[in-house]
Amino acid sequence: MSAPGIFSALEVAGSGLTAERGRMNVIASNLANARTTRTAEGGPYKRLDPVFEAKSLAPNAFDPVMRNIHKVEIGRVERSDEPGQLLYDPEHPDADEAGYVEMPNVNVVTEMVNLMTASRAYEAGVTSIESIKSMASAALRIGK
Amino acid sequence: MDIIGTISPLTQAMDFHLSRQNLLTANLAHVDTPGFRARELYRVDSGFEGTLEVVMQATDERHIAGSGSAAEWKVDVDPNAPVGPNGNSVDLDREAVKVASNNLRYDALSTMVKGSLQGLRWAAQDGR
Numbered sequence: 045m046s047a048p049g050i051f052s053a054l055e056v057a058g059s060g061l062t063a064e065r066g067r068m069n070v071i072a073s074n075l076a077n078a079r080t081t082r083t084a085e086g087g088p089y090k091r092l093d094p095v096f097e098a099k100s101l102a103p104n105a106f107d108p109v110m111r112n113i114h115k116v117e118i119g120r121v122e123r124s125d126e127p128g129q130l131l132y133d134p135e136h137p138d139a140d141e142a143g144y145v146e147m148p149n150v151n152v153v154t155e156m157v158n159l160m161t162a163s164r165a166y167e168a169g170v171t172s173i174e175s176i177k178s179m180a181s182a183a184l185r186i187g188k
Numbered sequence: 189m190d191i192i193g194t195i196s197p198l199t200q201a202m203d204f205h206l207s208r209q210n211l212l213t214a215n216l217a218h219v220d221t222p223g224f225r226a227r228e229l230y231r232v233d234s235g236f237e238g239t240l241e242v243v244m245q246a247t248d249e250r251h252i253a254g255s256g257s258a259a260e261w262k263v264d265v266d267p268n269a270p271v272g273p274n275g276n277s278v279d280l281d282r283e284a285v286k287v288a289s290n291n292l293r294y295d296a297l298s299t300m301v302k303g304s305l306q307g308l309r310w311a312a313q314d315g316r
Contacts, residue, residue: 048210060217096221
């Protein structure tokens with residue numbers, strides 16, 4: 045690909061949709077495990093945080109616009125090591141000698157806010173795809 | 189002044205808006221990427237620098253000529269976009285408005301190209 049066109053724009057917008065959908069998956073995992081006290085690594089579930097990274101679509105292209113178009117992808121998923129809330133529940137099977145259970149460090153309100161921003165960003169991506177599609181059909185109408 | 193001569197700047201403007209749409213789409217895709225700065229496509233006035241670039245590209249007939257867009261357009265970080273706490277300067281509303289207006293301009297240009305071509309057809313068919 046030498047010059048930016050309809051398909052490069054669609055590819056970039058599509059990468060945004062994939063990344064936002066991935067983020068929603070991670071948020072869903074955090075919300076679903078908001079009270080999980082046992083994991084394969086031992087201890088309570090720890091909140092996961094996806095980190096987005098920019099990746100050039102064509103780093104060696106001649107066209108300056110093409111060099112400056114970046115796809116988005118989830119570079120890594122970070123695990124938060126912040127301590128979770130300690131809950132006093134001596135009956136709980138995972139309680140320590142003092143009767144406290146460490147809960148996951150998931151804040152349900154924060155996750156819900158993140159879920160909403162991910163959803164809005166996804167919608168923005170869909171809107172830009174609609175826009176590119178209408179531009180393509182406007183260009184095709186020239187020949188009619 | 190001829191019809192073909194009218195179409196050429198219009199198609200160049202369409203190229204500009206298609207390139208800009210690519211940049212704006214990338215900006216929207218990076219609304220959550222930490223440290224990402226919103227980019228914008230600027231027209232460069234055909235001053236000394238732009239002319240120089242064109243001249244440098246075509247000093248020998250064996251050189252591969254550039255598309256010409258390099259001298260006329262310039263990609264730069266949008267200085268007016270406010271930078272958020274994580275270093276990201278993509279404003280969802282700002283970019284969405286830009287996408288919509290860019291789309292409208294492209295549609296207007298394509299209508300003008302279509303009109304010019306219809307005029308050419310009209311002339312070619314002896315005004316029938």
